[in-house]
Amino acid sequence: MVYRAIWDAFTKSKILEHVYADVSEMSKKTQKMFGDAFDCVLDNKPVMQELIYDDTRLNKYEISVRVKIMNYLALNRAPDINAALMLLETVVHYERIGDYCKNIAQISCLYPADVKDGEYKDKVKEMMGAVGGMFPLVHDALKHEDVKKAEKAAGMHNKTIKKMHAELIALLNKQEGLTPNQAIVYAALGMNLRRISAHLYNTASGVINPFPEMGFERGKYTDKSDEL
DSSP, X not given: OHHHHHHHHHTTOGGGTTHHHXXXXXXXXXXXXXXXXXXXXXXXXOOHHHHHHHHHHHHHHXXXXXXXXXXXXXXXXXXXXXXXHHHHHHHHHHHHHHHHHHHHHHXXXXXXXXXXXXXXXXXXXXHHHHHHHHHHHHHXXXXXXXXXXXXXXXXXXXXXXXXXXXXXXXXXXXXXXXXXXXXHHHHHHHHHHHHHHHHHHHHHHHHHSOGGGTTXXXXXXXXXXXXX
16 A cells, blocks of 8 residues: 555654654644634634644644655665655645635635625535545544545545535525625635645545555546557
């Protein structure tokens, strides 16, 4: 399995013995940021400064992982290139999730609107709950090389999240009882939720696919009869 091979390769190097811990912390921190971001935009909780701090921490983790991998590649005679690339890709996805969480919290500042209880807010919260459920699945999939959990997370993105997003768009297109700013807020929340889900899907796919197909459906773009 791809990630087991990664960790087997990296345990041979003391330089990278903390790489998994860094990735795990990034996973936990993005899950916390996700909850904080929606507390900010839906319940007006003052957590923006904390989100900015956490986003800075994610950037530092990403740089830390890059440095460790560079040292690993420089000091090992036969480094596992596939493993190194896979980890670099993984931390990029977590860093981007942090950016989206910060964007979500900023929505209420950019487009002040009364986010009232009702069908629009309910649909966003339903989508938020589904995306939130992907975080522990992806974390466990990476930690334990759990293909079933990775496949479950991937399925949630491809089937559940995309369907919910389409339903939210259809609801917004009715334009019933919404101010322009309210419509913008709900539309932006839906789009950011779908993007976070996509990054979690891409991360989970690393457990299922080889590195060249990370983030894609396996085999979909590797048809030899259709070379570039």
